[in-house]
Amino acid sequence: MSPPARQQRQRRPDLLIGWGNSLRQDDGVGLAIAEQVQGWNRPGLKVLAIPQLTPELAPQLADAARVLFVDAALAAGCPAPGWTLEQLPRRSPGPQPLSHHASPGALLQLAGSLYGRTPPAWQLLVRAHSCELGTELTAATAALLPEALAAVGRWCGDA
Amino acid sequence: MTRTILIDPVTRIEGHAKISIHLDAGGAVTGAHFHVGEFRGFEAFCVGRPFSEMAAITARICGICPVSHLLAAAKTGDQLLVVTIPPAAERLRRLMNLAQIIQSHALSFFHLSSPDFLLGWDSDPAQRNVFGLIAADPELARGGIRLRQFGQAVIERLGGRKIHPAWAVPGGVRSPLQPDDRDWIRSRLAEAVATTRGALDLFKRLLDGPLAAEAAVFGDFPSLFMGLVGPDGRWEHYGGHLRLIDSTGALVTAELPADGLSAEQLGGLLAEAVDPSTYLKFPYYKPLGPEAGSYRVGPLARLNVCERIGHEQADRELLELRQRGGRVVTSSFLYHLARLIEILAALEAIEALLDDPALCDTHVRAHAAVNAREAVGVSEAPRGTLFHHYRVDSDGLIEAVNLIIATGQNNRAMNRTITQIARQYIQAGPAFAGVPEIAEGLLNRVEAGIRCFDPCLSCSTHAAGQMPLHVQLIGPEGELLRERWRD
Numbered sequence: 001m002s003p004p005a006r007q008q009r010q011r012r013p014d015l016l017i018g019w020g021n022s023l024r025q026d027d028g029v030g031l032a033i034a035e036q037v038q039g040w041n042r043p044g045l046k047v048l049a050i051p052q053l054t055p056e057l058a059p060q061l062a063d064a065a066r067v068l069f070v071d072a073a074l075a076a077g078c079p080a081p082g083w084t085l086e087q088l089p090r091r092s093p094g095p096q097p098l099s100h101h102a103s104p105g106a107l108l109q110l111a112g113s114l115y116g117r118t119p120p121a122w123q124l125l126v127r128a129h130s131c132e133l134g135t136e137l138t139a140a141t142a143a144l145l146p147e148a149l150a151a152v153g154r155w156c157g158d159a
Numbered sequence: 160m161t162r163t164i165l166i167d168p169v170t171r172i173e174g175h176a177k178i179s180i181h182l183d184a185g186g187a188v189t190g191a192h193f194h195v196g197e198f199r200g201f202e203a204f205c206v207g208r209p210f211s212e213m214a215a216i217t218a219r220i221c222g223i224c225p226v227s228h229l230l231a232a233a234k235t236g237d238q239l240l241v242v243t244i245p246p247a248a249e250r251l252r253r254l255m256n257l258a259q260i261i262q263s264h265a266l267s268f269f270h271l272s273s274p275d276f277l278l279g280w281d282s283d284p285a286q287r288n289v290f291g292l293i294a295a296d297p298e299l300a301r302g303g304i305r306l307r308q309f310g311q312a313v314i315e316r317l318g319g320r321k322i323h324p325a326w327a328v329p330g331g332v333r334s335p336l337q338p339d340d341r342d343w344i345r346s347r348l349a350e351a352v353a354t355t356r357g358a359l360d361l362f363k364r365l366l367d368g369p370l371a372a373e374a375a376v377f378g379d380f381p382s383l384f385m386g387l388v389g390p391d392g393r394w395e396h397y398g399g400h401l402r403l404i405d406s407t408g409a410l411v412t413a414e415l416p417a418d419g420l421s422a423e424q425l426g427g428l429l430a431e432a433v434d435p436s437t438y439l440k441f442p443y444y445k446p447l448g449p450e451a452g453s454y455r456v457g458p459l460a461r462l463n464v465c466e467r468i469g470h471e472q473a474d475r476e477l478l479e480l481r482q483r484g485g486r487v488v489t490s491s492f493l494y495h496l497a498r499l500i501e502i503l504a505a506l507e508a509i510e511a512l513l514d515d516p517a518l519c520d521t522h523v524r525a526h527a528a529v530n531a532r533e534a535v536g537v538s539e540a541p542r543g544t545l546f547h548h549y550r551v552d553s554d555g556l557i558e559a560v561n562l563i564i565a566t567g568q569n570n571r572a573m574n575r576t577i578t579q580i581a582r583q584y585i586q587a588g589p590a591f592a593g594v595p596e597i598a599e600g601l602l603n604r605v606e607a608g609i610r611c612f613d614p615c616l617s618c619s620t621h622a623a624g625q626m627p628l629h630v631q632l633i634g635p636e637g638e639l640l641r642e643r644w645r646d
Binding site: 021022023051052054055056058059106109110113114133134 | 200201204216219220221223225266270289290293294297300301303304307308311
């Protein structure tokens with residue numbers, strides 16, 4: 001990395017956004033991870049734990065060095081070992097006719113279109129085993145947390 | 160031969176919106192229905208929990224309108240305690256609700272609906288979204304984001320957390336407003352008003368031009384309207400009285416107090432019909448039955464039931480709305496205009512609240528034990544009147560819960576709206592031969608017809624908030640003729 005690029009990275013914080021619904025068991029795993037990472041108090045890392053992705057997040061994305069979205073996924077989106085961490089393409093997934101919330105791809109595109117900068121972004125998906133009403137993660141999803149948090153730690157360490 | 164276009168949705172649970180359009184043997188539209196497949200059981204989930212937790216729990220139902228549930232739950236708690244909350248607490252709750260109205264209406268108008276208005280009903284759906292809007296009018300898109308940021312920031316400065324502030328509690332609120340925060344809010348008002356005025360001017364120009372036809376076919380029908388009104392019939396969003404009027408403006412029944420509404424009064428006022436094909440219930444005005452008693456709630460209803468707003472700029476806009484649509488505006492398309500007028504009203508109401516010296520008073524909570532076993536809390540959510548009804552035991556543990564939400568109350572009106580649109584855009588008659596296509600223009604307009612009401616369907620997992628649109632044409636014997644999906 002060139003010195004100017006490194007300086008730019010040093011000025012901008014990394015951003016971790018965990019989202020989901022904490023009343024729907026494993027749907028809240030993104031929130032659970034974000035809340036634990038908040039406790040790390042890591043300098044240069046801003047953490048948001050929110051229920052949905054909405055357009056006003058776009059300026060914060062544009063201002064971030066890198067972004068990590070943390071979400072739950074059903075089995076099809078999350079094969080063994082139960083979590084994945086992948087870099088996201090910088091494109092929109094298209095319109096969602098009746099939705100009130102945005103996808104990571106749409107937010108990234110919004111950041112680039114309106115605020116002139118699309119940060120490199122990754123997505124950590126953790127397998128949801130049940131999304132019934134409930135305030136606790138299932139044991140199976142809770143068992144994935146140590147590995148998922150370790151993956152977040154490695155992502156932070158790469159900064 | 161019937162051709163079926165099917166795109167299977169990827170959703171975490173059974174969360175999708177389906178529209179069925181029913182045709183008779185001649186191909187004429189006989190009706191259309193909006194179905195929401197979704198998990199039920201929230202009420203049962205709450206049984207056995209302390210009523211004091213209901214504000215924090217219900218605020219987590221939905222990431223879009225958490226403040227609405229928070230306030231309705233806190234108000235129900237006030238009634239269970241049988242307390243009068245401190246004046247500062249009421250003002251602060253009002254301030255938070257106004258901020259919620261601003262940010263919610265901004266999302267609906269600027270990011271969900273504006274692409275329809277600016278890019279046209281027949282434009283490519285791949286472009287007719289917020290990115291198409293950015294290309295067409297980036298300042299409008301940025302202005303919408305700034306308005307949402309403002310509303311969210313007010314909520315954050317009051318509640319400490321942006322989305323689920325468990326800040327309103329039975330008896331008041333947890334913490335007062337700091338003078339620094341009050342001054343920050345004041346410093347942002349002028350920009351927010353300017354953005355709103357710009358959007359109003361733009362939308363009214365469009366209404367006088369390319370959107371004129373839509374106002375006539377997007378859900379223009381007589382119905383009842385319900386909403387809260389304040390003293391002297393002023394626009395209200397938090398307390399006051401429940402008013403139900405018909406399309407002539409006549410009162411349908413005597414007004415009922417929002418605070419202190421009894422379970423018996425609510426039971427005499429509203430009943431809820433159930434249709435197994437949708438998780439949304441169909442509340443209606445009980446004395447008139449499900450059809451004649453169906454009513455609309457939300458921004459247009461609130462502007463219809465009030466005599467005036469009570470703030471200068473918003474009152475001028477209300478007068479213009481009534482010059483455009485009559486004393487009682489029946490076109491559902493004008494919900495969009497009503498939303499913008501309400502943003503302006505909310506900004507002016509916030510300005511007035513900030514001038515109130517009692518706003519920063521530090522006495523913000525009344526304490527008491529459970530003094531009533533059953534209570535109803537009412538407030539206005541951005542989408543319409545929200546009722547929480549709890550029954551508790553002597554220890555304050557929940558025995559029964561019922562929530563009557565705005566999207567449910569507009570359910571029948573949404574059906575009537577898409578029926579009207581389908582009749583306009585599916586041609587039948589002697590020339591009809593074979594099964595009509597589900598044309599792009601029809602799909603766009605049906606989608607836009609539903610968006611007039613800004614229904615909130617994401618009261619469950621956030622992935623269920625990704626609602627694909629699924630339209631079916633159903634024949635006279637109930638047979639599926641065509642279907643089409645849009646993700």
